[in-house]
Amino acid sequence: APAAPAPAALPEPPATPAHSWPEEVAPLAPAELEELADLIWPAGPVVAGDVERWHAEGFAFREEVPFGLRQQAGGPCGLLAVVQAELLRALLFGATADEQGSLPLPAAEQILADETVPPGDVAAAAPSGETAPAADALATLLGVSDETRRTALAEAMLIILARAAASPSGGPLTLVLPPATTPSEGAMLLPPRALSPSPNGLTARRFEPAGSLAAARLALREAVAPGGALTGAGGVLCLLVSLALSRGLAAARGDMDVGSDGCLTAAFGHCTQELVNLALSGVASSNVFDGEVELSPGMCLRGVLGQTQVGYLTQLEALRYCEVGTYLKAPISPLWLVGSSSHFSIVFGTDSAPVTASPLEVAHCTARRAFAAACEGDGGTDGGDGGLIQADKLAVALRALGAPTDIHAKGDALNALRAQLELPGTGVILWDDFWRAALELQGLALPPQKDGGGGAVPMLVDAAEVETDEQMAMRLQAEFDNEVPPPSPAAIVEAAAIVEAAAVLQKAENGSASSIPV
Numbered sequence: 001a002p003a004a005p006a007p008a009a010l011p012e013p014p015a016t017p018a019h020s021w022p023e024e025v026a027p028l029a030p031a032e033l034e035e036l037a038d039l040i041w042p043a044g045p046v047v048a049g050d051v052e053r054w055h056a057e058g059f060a061f062r063e064e065v066p067f068g069l070r071q072q073a074g075g076p077c078g079l080l081a082v083v084q085a086e087l088l089r090a091l092l093f094g095a096t097a098d099e100q101g102s103l104p105l106p107a108a109e110q111i112l113a114d115e116t117v118p119p120g121d122v123a124a125a126a127p128s129g130e131t132a133p134a135a136d137a138l139a140t141l142l143g144v145s146d147e148t149r150r151t152a153l154a155e156a157m158l159i160i161l162a163r164a165a166a167s168p169s170g171g172p173l174t175l176v177l178p179p180a181t182t183p184s185e186g187a188m189l190l191p192p193r194a195l196s197p198s199p200n201g202l203t204a205r206r207f208e209p210a211g212s213l214a215a216a217r218l219a220l221r222e223a224v225a226p227g228g229a230l231t232g233a234g235g236v237l238c239l240l241v242s243l244a245l246s247r248g249l250a251a252a253r254g255d256m257d258v259g260s261d262g263c264l265t266a267a268f269g270h271c272t273q274e275l276v277n278l279a280l281s282g283v284a285s286s287n288v289f290d291g292e293v294e295l296s297p298g299m300c301l302r303g304v305l306g307q308t309q310v311g312y313l314t315q316l317e318a319l320r321y322c323e324v325g326t327y328l329k330a331p332i333s334p335l336w337l338v339g340s341s342s343h344f345s346i347v348f349g350t351d352s353a354p355v356t357a358s359p360l361e362v363a364h365c366t367a368r369r370a371f372a373a374a375c376e377g378d379g380g381t382d383g384g385d386g387g388l389i390q391a392d393k394l395a396v397a398l399r400a401l402g403a404p405t406d407i408h409a410k411g412d413a414l415n416a417l418r419a420q421l422e423l424p425g426t427g428v429i430l431w432d433d434f435w436r437a438a439l440e441l442q443g444l445a446l447p448p449q450k451d452g453g454g455g456a457v458p459m460l461v462d463a464a465e466v467e468t469d470e471q472m473a474m475r476l477q478a479e480f481d482n483e484v485p486p487p488s489p490a491a492i493v494e495a496a497a498i499v500e501a502a503a504v505l506q507k508a509e510n511g512s513a514s515s516i517p518v
Contacts, residue, residue: 025177025203033190033202035249036241040264041192050075050269055188058235059083059153059224067091067141067149074342076236078271081344082279083239085310085335086156088348091141091148093333095309096155097162097213137350146226154220157230157239159309162213163282164247170282171248172206175219176241178234179203189234190241202238204245240264240275247278255284257301271344280308280328280337288312290325290369304328311355313347314339326365330355360444367438370400371431388428394418397434403441 028036041051053073057080062068069084071077089095165173178189179201189202207216223230230238244252244264256262256274264275264284278284281304289303304327311331316322316339334349349355357365374393389397395414421429421437 025205028176028202028204032249034193036244037190037192038263039244039249039252040190040240042261042263042266046192047268050265050267051188051192053269054237054240054265056233057237058232059230059239061146061149065142066146067144069153075265075269076240076271077344078276078337078339079236079240079243079279081337081346082160082276082310083153083156085337085346085348086159087149087152088141088346089309089333089335090152090155090159091144092137092348092350095159095333097158097217150224150226151221153224154217157220157224158213158217160239160279161216161242161246164243164278165282167247167251167282169248169251169254171246171251172208173212173216174204174206174242174245175216175223176202176204176238176245177223177229178232178238189237202241204242206245243278247282247284252278252284255286255302257286258299260286276312276337276339276344277304280310280312281305288314288322288324288328290327291373293372293375307332309333309335311336312339313337315341326368330357330365363439363442363444364435366442367401367435370397370402370438371434373397373400387431388423389434391418391422391427391429394421394429398441401438401441 053075057072057076060070062070067088069080069087071080086095161173161175164170205219207213220230222228223235225231229235247255252264252274253262255278260274261272264272264278266272273288274284274286277286277288283305285302285304287301287303289301291303291305293301293303295301304325307327307330309332312324312328313336314322314324317324332355334352334354336347338345338347371389374389374397394417398414398417417437418429421433423430423433
C-alpha cells in the first residue's frame with residue numbers, strides 16, 4: 001500500500017517588513033492627543049482607577065480556552081468582546097478585512113483541522129453548503145495552535161479598523177502603538193485632561209489606501225506576536241485610539257446624537273453604546289434600532305444603518321429600556337455580542353442556519369423598516385409599532401421600500417394606491433394593509449397553509465400579533481384561576497384548625513413549657 005502522505009508543514013510566518021518601526025511611525029501631536037482624550041474619556045471628574053484599568057489591559061489568550069481572550073479588570077469588556085467575536089469569525093468562517101460580508105460560511109472543522117490554511121484563505125479551501133456539528137467545531141477550536149489564533153487576532157483587529165476607515169467621512173486606517181521604551185512608573189499613555197500627567201509617547205502609523213490592508217496586516221501580526229506591542233499593558237487602549245483615529249475624530253462626534261455624552265467610555269471605565277456600535281458597524285451611533293429617527297428638523301436619533309457582521313443583544317431590551325433593530329438581531333454571521341447589566345460576552349453558532357432568512361422574512365423586515373420610516377418626524381420613536389401611519393406619508397414608506405418610481409412619484413398611481421389602502425374616513429393606513437401591498441410590490445405573496453377548518457392562514461406571524469409578556473401573564477393567571485377549584489368546607493375547617501394550633505403554640509412559647517397541650 002502506498003505510504004500515507006506526510007502532514008503539510010505550517011506556513012512560514014509573514015516576513016518582518018524591511019523597515020523598522022521608528023522610521024515609519026510618528027508621534028501624535030499634542031492637539032490630537034487632547035482631542036482624543038476628550039472623545040475617549042467622560043467629561044467631568046474622572047476616577048483615576050477607571051483610566052488605569054484601560055492602561056493595564058493588553059491582548060492575551062486564556063490558557064484553559066485557547067481561542068478566548070483574557071480580561072484582567074472591568075471596563076474594556078465591550079471592545080474586547082467585539083475583537084473576540086471577529087476572532088471567532090476569522091477562525092470559524094475565514095473572515096478577512098479584504099472581503100467583509102462576501103465570504104461563504106464553510107464547514108468549521110475543515111477550516112481549522114488543516115492549519116496549513118491560514119485565516120483569509122480558508123473560504124476557498126472548504127466546500128460550501130456543509131456544516132460541522134457544534135461539538136466538533138468546539139473541539140477544533142480548543143485545539144487551535146498559537147500561531148493560528150494570533151493570525152486570527154490580527155485579522156480581527158484589521159477588520160474592525162478597516163470597517164471604521166471605510167465608513168463615510170472615515171479617516172485613513174491608523175494603527176497606534178505604545179512607546180518602545182518602558183514608561184516611567186505612574187505615567188499614562190493617554191490621560192484625561194482632568195488628570196495632570198502628560199501623554200507618554202503614543203505613536204501612530206497611517207496607511208495609505210493603496211495596499212494599506214496588506215501593510216496593516218503585517219504590522220498587526222507583528223504587534224500581536226508573543227511579546228508584541230499590543231500584548232502588554234496599554235494594548236487594548238492603543239486599539240481604542242486606533243479605532244477612533246481610523247473613524248476620524250470629527251466623524252465620530254458627528255455620528256453621535258445631539259445631547260449625548262459624546263464620549264466612548266463612561267462611568268467605571270465601561271464602554272458606551274457609541275463605542276460598541278463603532279466597533280461593530282464602523283459608525284459611533286448612539287442607538288441600536290434600525291436607521292435614523294427624525295424627531296424634528298435638526299433633531300435626529302441615529303441608529304445602525306445596515307446589517308452588521310456580528311450581532312448585538314442586550315438585557316436592556318428585556319427590561320423595556322430599548323429595542324434592538326433587526327440589523328443587529330439578525331447579523332450576517334452567527335455571532336452575537338450580549339450585553340448584561342455589567343458585562344459583555346459572546347454567543348456564536350458554527351453554521352449559517354441561525355441567520356439564514358427566507359425571501360419572505362427579508363421582505364417582512366424591509367417592509368417594517370419602510371413603515372417605520374413613514375413615522376419619522378411625528379414625534380415618536382416606536383418605529384411604526386403602533387400599527388398605523390398617516391396616509392399622506394405613504395410616498396415616504398414606498399420610497400424606503402424601494403418601490404418603482406412610477407408608483408411613489410407619480411400622482412395618479414400614488415393617489416390610487418393611497419385610496420385603496422387608507423382606512424375610510426380616518427386618514428391613516430394600517431400595517432396589515434401596507435404589508436399586503438408591500439408583498440405585491442416586491443413580487444411575493446403569503447404562502448397559505450390549511451388550518452383545521454379548511455381556511456388559509458398566513459405562515460408568517462406579524463410581530464404585532466405575538467403575545468406580549470403582560471398578555472401571557474394575564475392569560476396564565478386566568479387559566480390558573482379556572483383550573484383551581486374553590487376550597488371545600490372540610491378544607492376550610494382543617495385550615496382553621498391549623499391556624500388555631502399555631503396560635504396556641506405561639507402563646508406557649510411566651511409562657512411555660514408545661515402549658516403546651518398534648
